[in-house]
Amino acid sequence: MTALDFWTYGVVGATFLLYIGIAIWARASTTGEFYVAGKGVHPVANGMATAADWMSAASFISMAGLIAFNGYGASVFLMGWTGGYVLLALLLAPYLRKFGKFTVPEFIGDRYYSQAARIVAVICLILASITYVIGQMKGIGVAFSRFLETSYEMGLYIGMGIVFIYAVLGGMKGITYTQIAQYCVLILAYTIPAIFISLALTGIPIPQIGLGGNYAPGGGEISLLAKLDQVVTELGFKQYTTQVMGSTLNMFAYTLSLMIGTAGLPHVIIRFFTVPKVKDARYSAGWALVFIALLYTTAPAVGAMARLNFTDTLMVQQTETTEQGLAAFEPQPYDELPPWFKNWEKTGLLAWQDLNDDGLVQYYNDTNEATVAEAEALGYAGSEVFHRSGDALNPGPDRDIMVLANPEIAQLPNWVIALVVAGGLAAALSTAAGLLLAISSAISHDLLKGVFAKGISEKNELMAGRIAMAGAIVVAGFLGLNPPGFAAGTVAIAFGLAASSIFPALMMGIFYKKMNNVGAVAGMLAGITVTLLYVFQHKGIFFIPGTAFLAPELGMGPDWFFGISPNAFGAVGAIVNFVVAFVVAKLTAPPPEHIQHLVEDVRVPRGSGEATSH
Amino acid sequence: MTPEKRSAYWKANLWLLTILLIIWFVVSYGLGILLVEPLNNFSLGGYPLGFWFAQQGSIYIFLALIFVYAWQMNRLDKKFDVDET
Numbered sequence: 001m002t003a004l005d006f007w008t009y010g011v012v013g014a015t016f017l018l019y020i021g022i023a024i025w026a027r028a029s030t031t032g033e034f035y036v037a038g039k040g041v042h043p044v045a046n047g048m049a050t051a052a053d054w055m056s057a058a059s060f061i062s063m064a065g066l067i068a069f070n071g072y073g074a075s076v077f078l079m080g081w082t083g084g085y086v087l088l089a090l091l092l093a094p095y096l097r098k099f100g101k102f103t104v105p106e107f108i109g110d111r112y113y114s115q116a117a118r119i120v121a122v123i124c125l126i127l128a129s130i131t132y133v134i135g136q137m138k139g140i141g142v143a144f145s146r147f148l149e150t151s152y153e154m155g156l157y158i159g160m161g162i163v164f165i166y167a168v169l170g171g172m173k174g175i176t177y178t179q180i181a182q183y184c185v186l187i188l189a190y191t192i193p194a195i196f197i198s199l200a201l202t203g204i205p206i207p208q209i210g211l212g213g214n215y216a217p218g219g220g221e222i223s224l225l226a227k228l229d230q231v232v233t234e235l236g237f238k239q240y241t242t243q244v245m246g247s248t249l250n251m252f253a254y255t256l257s258l259m260i261g262t263a264g265l266p267h268v269i270i271r272f273f274t275v276p277k278v279k280d281a282r283y284s285a286g287w288a289l290v291f292i293a294l295l296y297t298t299a300p301a302v303g304a305m306a307r308l309n310f311t312d313t314l315m316v317q318q319t320e321t322t323e324q325g326l327a328a329f330e331p332q333p334y335d336e337l338p339p340w341f342k343n344w345e346k347t348g349l350l351a352w353q354d355l356n357d358d359g360l361v362q363y364y365n366d367t368n369e370a371t372v373a374e375a376e377a378l379g380y381a382g383s384e385v386f387h388r389s390g391d392a393l394n395p396g397p398d399r400d401i402m403v404l405a406n407p408e409i410a411q412l413p414n415w416v417i418a419l420v421v422a423g424g425l426a427a428a429l430s431t432a433a434g435l436l437l438a439i440s441s442a443i444s445h446d447l448l449k450g451v452f453a454k455g456i457s458e459k460n461e462l463m464a465g466r467i468a469m470a471g472a473i474v475v476a477g478f479l480g481l482n483p484p485g486f487a488a489g490t491v492a493i494a495f496g497l498a499a500s501s502i503f504p505a506l507m508m509g510i511f512y513k514k515m516n517n518v519g520a521v522a523g524m525l526a527g528i529t530v531t532l533l534y535v536f537q538h539k540g541i542f543f544i545p546g547t548a549f550l551a552p553e554l555g556m557g558p559d560w561f562f563g564i565s566p567n568a569f570g571a572v573g574a575i576v577n578f579v580v581a582f583v584v585a586k587l588t589a590p591p592p593e594h595i596q597h598l599v600e601d602v603r604v605p606r607g608s609g610e611a612t613s614h
Numbered sequence: 615m616t617p618e619k620r621s622a623y624w625k626a627n628l629w630l631l632t633i634l635l636i637i638w639f640v641v642s643y644g645l646g647i648l649l650v651e652p653l654n655n656f657s658l659g660g661y662p663l664g665f666w667f668a669q670q671g672s673i674y675i676f677l678a679l680i681f682v683y684a685w686q687m688n689r690l691d692k693k694f695d696v697d698e699t
Binding site for chain 1: 647665666672
């Protein structure tokens with residue numbers, strides 16, 4: 001066992017023991033504790049738990065890589081996944097807390113006096129949450145197999161076992177307190193390497209400021225961003241600080257979809273049911289964003305600095321040369337590269353193929369015509385850095401390497417690398433648990449108690465909740481072991497569904513007193529239909545390859561509606577939902593008097609303490 | 615609570631929401647996306663300004679918006695005597 005293995009097993013094992021310890025301490029004994037942690041969570045604690053709930057394996061592992069390779073274009077993720085909290089805090093959280101029930105479909109069912117509306121909401125919730133949870137399960141399996149050298153399946157079983165213990169036993173109460181611990185682990189794991197790297201590159205310990213600082217290794221005369229812009233453009237890539245994702249309109253729609261989708265994701269919304277008062281729900285959303293912003297404002301620094309470090313290691317820029325462009329960079333011999341390159345080659349996230357048989361690693365953009373001409377003059381036969389998926393070689397490194405290999409690239413000690421593994425697992429586990437709770441409460445509370453077995457006792461409902469949770473874990477694990485073909489397109493679906501169905505229904509339920517049952521159901525169905533059709537027609541029906549009748553997946557599709565990518569289409573779906581719901585509501589009977597009173601009551605904080613949870 | 619008072623409270627709430635959401639829109643979609651190119655001619659702490667709004671500034675302002683909202687709503691609740699006991 002190497003020193004790194006020792007650290008990794010030690011740190012991961014210690015965090016797992018902590019999670020289990022918390023689970024035993026915070027067992028749920030009532031349905032109130034199981035669904036909403038007894039509504040007794042302090043707003044700051046809830047904010048921290050929300051942050052862990054929200055930040056998934058994707059935020060922790062993939063986002064910095066997305067930023068590294070998309071530069072300014074990746075701002076859609078940064079703004080979209082944080083700006084949604086403003087909508088949540090201002091438009092939904094306080095009112096839903098005042099309503100004082102256990103689940104999101106329950107609000108929709110009561111507000112629209114319709115079992116149909118409740119069932120449609122349950123279906124949307126389960127679809128969005130299941131697709132999301134598959135990604136977390138995969139993240140857990142991958143983290144285990146890569147760092148602890150177990151098989152992917154074994155990693156998945158261990159992850160399922162841990163979630164099973166604390167989610168089934170503790171329900172929302174256990175999940176909340178483990179999420180707080182998981183937040184602490186993941187934020188330390190994210191910021192410590194970032195601080196070291198920022199210090200090394202700029203001499204500034206705060207990454208948020210360091211990203212604006214001067215590039216220290218080059219003598220400190222040029223800013224880090226200007227240096228990065230210069231390096232990547234000379235290698236033929238797009239300029240880092242200005243490259244856009246698609247078009248300006250696409251960036252606009254993408255950001256809007258992610259914001260609305262964030263505000264409509266049920267596992268995030270139900271976290272605001274756990275605080276004691278309406279006032280706490282408002283502040284708690286702010287605290288959630290504080291804890292999220294710690295990671296989200298660090299990520300741009302991690303992305304930019306990792307990109308510069310990575311590029312700089314492979315292609316060393318010559319200082320005393322009059323050459324311009326590619327010729328000013330010297331590719332390094334493969335045999336003399338630092339050990340991390342070969343370590344990560346084993347995982348397939350990096351690969352090297354010596355196309356021109358010179359033993360050197362050339363890395364540049366070989367789809368840029370001008371750069372290819374320069375490369376040919378230098379005797380290069382193409383960029384030689386790849387990553388593997390299965391047996392296929394794909395151009396460039398896998399973007400996840402920007403976080404995973406970052407501590408090694410920056411030559412940080414073993415305990416930091418171990419911490420990154422524990423952080424990735426904490427991010428995946430905390431999000432998986434939150435999603436599983438949303439799914440199990442929709443089944444046991446909305447479907448079972450709400451529709452099929454209205455007279456069920458609290459004790460039996462609690463048992464049903466635990467069984468539903470266990471069932472959801474098994475289903476999620478099964479899908480993690482046998483990911484369906486659509487796993488890759490799931491982000492579009494989860495956010496698209498939340499944005500086009502749940503968010504508009506909730507918002508109109510609060511802000512438009514005259515919205516009725518028919519309008520809401522018609523709006524939700526229209527929103528989902530439009531979004532799903534658009535995603536399916538571009539990505540394949542249920543993501544089955546070859547069934548996409550408007551093809552290109554990558555780059556700018558010529559058939560895209562005003563150049564809006566399928567992932568960004570939730571915003572359009574939401575607008576369709578609003579319009580259809582409004583028109584249908586105008587043409588049909590207004591909601592009954594007692595519903596309009598319910599809406600008025602939800603708008604006023606007083607009385608939330610007495611709200612019964614039946 | 616009289617219907618008039620209820621409606622005045624709700625109007626004050628909507629007014630606050632409108633102002634905050636305009637700021638929310640302007641910093642992200644306006645300064646971070648639509649006006650990013652002209653703003654990049656200026657710089658802030660070493661960042662091109664438009665890029666800074668898109669990757670840092672908008673997030674800080676979102677945070678401020680939520681806390682201002684919570685603080686102002688608590689004041690409104692007290693003023694209209696609808697706060698929780």
